[in-house]
Amino acid sequence: MTKTLVTQKYLLSKKKGIQHIQIPDLATIIHVGEQCGCLYFWAIMDPTNKIIERDFEVIETNETFEMDMSTKYIGIILTDHNMRSFHVIERCKKL
Secondary structure, three states, X not given: OOOOOEEEEEEEOOOOOEEEEEEEOOOEEEEEEEEOOEEEEXXXXXXXXXXXXXXXXXXXXXXXXXXXXXXXXXXEEEXXXXXXXEEEEEEOOOX
């Protein structure tokens, strides 16, 4: 059985703090990157799945941050001709 999926991109802020993003359940993040000076992540998803809230944080290199077993590292985004780097993490909900 095949399923029709779609890729979508989601804007991330460079500001410190948790970002609550509405996204279909079971979406898989496939890439993080910069486009036209903005930070994004791309995900593959079934757009008919229930919408849930997932929590992300963007941390610039050399910034301190908290990490525990519910924290998932997503990837790095290089900006400004590779002079700055931002790390994207997901704060998974604790059950």
